[in-house]
Amino acid sequence: MTRMANPYVPRRARIESIRDECGGPRPVRTFRLAWADEPTAPFDFLPGQCVELSVIGVGEIFLSIASAAEDGDRLELSVMRVGRVTSALHALEEGEIVGLRGPYGNGFPVAGWHGSNFVLIGGGIGQAPLRSLLHHVLAHRDDYGRIQVFHGARSPEAMIYRDELEAQAASTDLDVYLTIDWKMGDDGPLDEDAREGWPRVALDDPVTTEVAPGQFRFTGFVPQVVDAVSPSCGDTIAVTCGPPVMIGLAVQSLERLGFRPEQIYTTLERRMKCGIGLCGRCNLGPQFVCTDGPVFSQQQLLALPEAFA
């Protein structure tokens, strides 16, 4: 009997560096990993693909990769501290070893997107897979058209990749729109002065917001900023990732702007265990997020039960 490779066994990877992305009750850190054992050949993966990351002795989590294969032989994972494994991971230090297996999932179908413009809409930690896509697109800049990046967070302090995105905003090559949430009162957003340097979008009718040339900071929910900026849908792929509510509203905004379901892509999250389509829990009807996804077009999702749950 030939012995088959055990797909559950992770390889050892070393934490080369740790970067704090944001603090607060749910801090995010980016871990830069490299293989600890031979062969140390770089991971080959598509933007939007995932890995299973183990803190051995605690557990394993399914994570979107936050970097692109073109970034070199190091892999970056941005992790929010929310549960048991992510807490253990946040307690690790540079030089320590974690387990890694993958890549898993389908990733973004970038080969078919040559020549397209992009609208990337991310909220919170949902920006991680979009960063992977953005890095890939920037590495092949000539293959793609205009790029508009929308990214939202609760506050400027809670915004991940802020330095990187602001530096990109300063470049002329892509348009970046960063937004922070409204301060909320009992009856919804408070119409008080927004944080300095983060002007409000028009609350009742975001489309009427005047966007100054070069303005890249806003106060408002991400879909409202999309409304205010009103990106064009021609030859454009829109990709959104974030909290389910944000995705839902962003898709509505995109549809108002004329995007068709086959132009809109989302990368989904579910509770995962095995990562390889065996354990059963991440199903959307007959499909598994871990193997059939996590990237789905809006067109696919419309046909899948529980896709918007």
Added chain:
Amino acid sequence: MKAVIAREDVGRLLAIAARRDELHVPVLDGGGGRFVPLNAEDPVPRDGLMLNGSSARRPPKEVLFAQTAPLFAFELRRGDFSIDELPPEAATKVLFGVRPCDGRGFRVLDSLLLGKCGTDPAYASARQGSVLVGIGCGRPGSDCFCTSVGGDPHGTDGLDVLATDLGDALHLESLTDGGEGWLRAIAAAVDSPLTPANPETDQRCREAHEEARGRVPRHVDLEPLDAVLERAFDDELWDDLAAACIGCGACTFLCPTCRCFDVQDEVRGDRGLRVRVWDSCMFREYTQEAGGHNPRPRRGMRWRNRFYDKFRWGAHDGQPACVGCGRCITHCPSGVDLIDLVERVVESGGAA
């Protein structure tokens, strides 16, 4: 190959089988019955052997897909670890006394665990070379409905050998190469109690099959179900249907085709195991994300998922993933009746 064995010689047959391979047989254990390994030296249980009457309450899936199985062992060091892969199971497993519904259950498990995406190595190695010796159900249990889901009390799908109870004897027929090899080996043993089948036993066999088919007590017409499920997903009926459910995992753990599992690290000191443990889609935690979001917060949604998975999404070779064994009905702690629910779903017409 076909052979016949006198009922009183079944013990001798099992003793021969146990000498050759790792043999598992269904026995009454105070908990309604389950498959246990039978060592060649052990006396064959007489009263407890569950070859007539009802099937073992715990299906044989646990022999090949253990409720708890280690994926690998590890040792923790300061900021590091090492992993020890565990040797795969080498012994050939023979399961004697598998009911035809459970045999079909393995076909569903095969499609899920040796599937297009990945292969579970523990299941694959346990399944490799395994021989499923089925025994037909002369007297189906009180909630059996195998004939409604494409099965039969003497169905052969998934089995390697089928035994038919002729009262004073068992008629054995091999169905696959694996079954043929096993049956020949048993027949070739020095003290083999097998005798060749003859036209008379074949005839009695056919009669037994016919008779048993008429004894399957419960029926449900699945024909209209698929069309209803097509549009019933967002219907409000699911919360009503699940009203009596208490949200335990009895139905899924006793199901011959459920395979969902959890993965956990279990550590003692600096050593531990990463284990695969059965999980149930009926548990709230099953889809509960660390961040607090749960895509299936209500019992009705979890019920709906199981229902669709058995009758629509999990369909395999044109048959539902439910094999009609009736265990989830008979042993539901809150008296929920799957057949009743199928009928209520059909009746609702999916009028969303």
Added chain:
Amino acid sequence: MSVPAALDRHLRDLLSSGQVRCVLGPAAGCGPRGTAHLARTPEAVDRFELSPLACANVLVHLTSEEARRDDARRPVAVLARPCETRMLNQLLSERAIERDELHVVGLGGCRGVIDSRKLRERLPELRGFPEVREEGDTFVIEGEGMEPVSVPRNELLLDRCSGCDISEPLFHDHTFPLADAAPTSAAEAECAPEPSDEGWDYWADQFERCIRCYACRDACPLCYCEDCVLDRLRPMWVPRSVSLKNNTAYQLIRVLHLSGRCTACGECEQACPVDLPLLTLARKMEQEMRELYGARSGFDPEGRHPMSVFDPNDPEGTDFEEQGR
């Protein structure tokens, strides 16, 4: 109709007048077992079934996560046998439910209910939910396509019913007699045998069979914590692996968390798909609480948990003084 006319009218009135938001009670389940039924409309009252076979403990649905989702403050009407009013008392004492959220329809003159497993074993050919009549000390069972069969009551009664000393509801808003009060015979009133000390080998055989489906916990009306320690991953009180050791931990923690609260209703044992003798454990703990502290759960809606109070006359828990130093 499976519910006496007067009761049927009362339940319909409760629902049509809007006094209660729903009625919770027993109904015929699959085969010879009961299930819980929640009637939200007067028409749905039809499904209730008071046969001694419809014995599902429906109270778990009062405290389940699903029940609490329904946040309307109108009361729930409950069809409660006497032992179930005891459970209700316990829930009230724990403030798991408030008195004004309940409308208790007590069922008086209870002579016990049938264990569907015992019935199934006795009459394996039985199909569907049979008619059951009580005639003196026998149950007369009439199933689909079979002659009526008489079986002595004590062969079919649920274990929890033999030795039960409450035949009338402990409290109620309304009460209806289940049957003409027929005094239980002396033989039945005898107490159930005391749980015997079987030792570890016996319990190892039992716990080893546990499949950890959590039915015993999920069927228990008193296991209503939203976040159960048995599900916790951090800290993991009971590892997920199914093994004798972990199963023992699971069952002992479950029993400990119920000690002093459990009313020995036996739903855990009834729910267990692999026939673990869980009522034995429950009874043992109930008996200890009574012996040690005179505590009986479910008899005082204002009562305090015996594990959170003490009495100056408590038996001495240490055994060092006796060793004469």
Added chain:
Amino acid sequence: MLSPTDERAQAEFEPTIVAFLCNWCSYAGADLAGTQRLTYPANVRVIRVMCSGRVDPGYVLQCLLQGADGVLVSGCHHGDCHYVCGNRIAERRVTVMRRLLEFVGVEPGRVRLTWVSGAEGRRFARVIDDVVRDIKALGPFHGFERRAS
């Protein structure tokens, strides 16, 4: 009858005992025993808790599950509890725990309860002597595994 090997194993058996000591009395008593240079067996792993009443029976169970051969809970004497009656609650909890363990075939002597005040260093040492002696006599705990037949 014990084989010679078993006898030797028993003689060499050094039990692991977890002691939950209340902060205000028993822990101070243990401290005093130390400063008085009293000797007592080293089988005890001490866990300091604020009150004996804080010891959930589940903790006792966890100790037994994770390899302890015995568990000691020690608090203030009756009437001396820093929290008025925590020790009396502990008394009930430990008693019930012992009854449950006994019922499933675990010697109740593996779970002990005692009262030691902050002034009773000598008593603390004696308690430990007693507990270790008694649990040695009971032999290793099977840890809720099958006993080897």
